[in-house]
Amino acid sequence: MPVLLHDTMSREMRPLLPKAGKSTFGMYCCGPTVYGPAHIGNFRTFILQDVLRRTLEVDGLKVKHVRNITDVDDKTIRGAQAAKTTLTEFTKTWTDKFHADCEALGLLAPHVEPSAVAHIPQQVAMIKALVDKGHAYVSKDGSVYFKVSSCHGYGKLSHLDLSKRETQSTNSAGEANDSDEYDRESASDFALWKSRKPEDGANFWPSPWGEGRPGWHIECSAMSLEHLGVTFDLHGGGIDLCFPHHENEIAQSECATGIPGFAAHWFHSAHLLVEGEKMSKSKGNLYTLDDLKAKGYSPVEVRFALIAGHYRSSLNFTIKGLEDARSALNKIEKGTERLLTAAGFSKEEFAAPTKQEIQTSWGRFAPAWEVLQNDLNIPGCLGQIFTVLASKSDLTTESARQDLSGLAKILFALGLKLFTSAPAQGVPADVAELGAKRWAAKQAKDFVSADRLRLELVELGWTMLDRKDGYDLKKS
């Protein structure tokens, strides 16, 4: 059964399948602008796209996932200048950081990760096609603009009727829209090519219209064409990209190629609120992965918290939510351990589910998978998982293995890697010694000393957890 997903353009639930005659499902996702560390809002979108890709793969599709790197724009150029380095060096630093965070968060690397700077010729070629076909014009300063009025159907994705729309004098950041700054024919027209300016420094490229650099929107059109073809199966991004970015991509691509149906399906994820407020630097509620790691949360806990709400609803990210995620994840691990025991598998065997017997069945997790396939309902799927893990069942080795087969596939789809919590931190010698002493006292039934030693450990910031046959020391 194919995965069903809501499509922004048609506003309908539609099955995800490769185009007729194709065996690969092509998906293009707008990637990060690499001018600083990505924040958890960025990652929510990338994680959701990752879950979609994984779900399609578990469903049996061959997916080609393309996610770009935006490495030339105002912010990257300014950032490089402020850092007194080259654009290449600057964007490499932040691209590397992005990759490290992605890996920590369990994101599968896209199959292709094209960079805007590496696709200047393709962008120039597309702009040239648009100029030749009368969909773009060259301004006096050598910039090139897309002529929105020349594009039939412009606004079909975001359902905006530009003819009825009044041009706003400010954007949502309160900055004046620069409709008078350039010699555009219409305020709705957008830049395809920006002519070289002194403040661009060394960052310019040749073009038929003179030196300059590409506009923002054209890169995704050019790179999706290069790597996925004239039309492809799904395009994703944060909801804020719906207009104007994605709308402009459609206009550019369809006008340049003359072929409609740029992307068959549009996948937009809702934004993140932090502690009930819009995330912003000025409010100080903009978290990066490093910020949360510094607070003691693991990447998998962050990932869980970020997927705990439906992708089309905005998610209120809170530290309490991270605590909830930690407890919930622990509950899944404990339940999974019980299944592993019943199945006679080790944790390692579960972490790498290559065994035939744990790849063939869904066991009791079939309903959880069905829920996930229906518009990527991750919270519903998690609910099903907990229901099964808590339900009474006479497990046999065989049934437990079938359950594990289903659970492994679902956890792969969600990208939740179990049993990865950092192993016990190094225990200082003095703490270890106190622990050993208390254990000895307890064995000797000298409970007065044992209790005193427990308190001493607490004062040092350590908790001693007794087991039947030994003990663990945990930092509290």
Added chain:
RNA sequence: GGCGCGGUAGCCAAGUGGUAAGGCCGGGCUCUGCAAAAGCCCCAUGCGUCGGUUCAAUUCCGACCCGCGCCUCCA
């Protein structure tokens, strides 16, 4: 103003025309010298408000109230 999303227990959050998944927190119990861990059990006559349709509505329709997003920086 235009377009769109949402209001479900203390918090988070699914879902359905036939009477509310799940997680967290909380409470109880079992186990345990203590503590913790773990396991088990309990926890919304209620789904923003008011009307309507229906044998039956939280679920459909209408109105209203409230919150939020986008409308050329944004994931």
